[in-house]
Amino acid sequence: MPSVQIPFPQEKYQVIWIDPPWDVKKIKRKVRPNQIEMDYPTMSLEEIKSLDIASLADDNAVLFLWTTHAYLPYAFDIIKEWGFKYQRTITWDKRNGMCLFGFHHRTEFCLFGYKGKLEMYPRRETIPTLWVEKSPRHSQKPIGLQKATEVFGEKRIEIFARRSLDKWAVWGNEV
DSSP: OOOOOOOOOOSOEEEEEEOOOBOOOOOOBTTBTTOOSOSSOOBOHHHHHTSOGGGGEEEEEEEEEEEOTTTHHHHHHHHHHTTOEEEEEEEEEEEEEEEETTEEEEEEEEEEEEESOOOSSOSSOOOOSEEEOOOOSTTOOOHHHHHHGGGGOSOEEEETOSSOOTTOEEESSOO
8 A cells, every 4th residue: 555644733623533543453254355454554552652642632622542452451551642631431332343252342442531621510412431333334433423522622633534524624544
């Protein structure tokens, strides 16, 4: 895949939504024998950690960091490295997934962190910590949850976006 250099955003955002290209490997399966490589280039933990996400954050900002079971322990360190304080985890039930090691892998995690001030008892729609929405395709996150996070600010960006969404800035090589 050719390498494309996309300038990193220079603005400040109140909502940062990021699904890093974790260094996962596709598993060769009999039902899909030709899908061994990922559909996109992946990054090492150090490369992800070194992303300058802190430079995108407004004085009061929230972060939604997507991770899988395998990378969950590392995601907590990454949040700190980027200058955010971990607050809670949202579990996404994708309603589909593969079975490995006797487990049906149908969930992913979105770690929520913040920088600056976070209102404890906001007067707005609440966001459940268990989100159930069928996964539309590999690595695409739930649009319903993304729209629900808009309550945290007018200036929003999705890093490593796979699609454009109204009222969101995007950064990544797939949009």
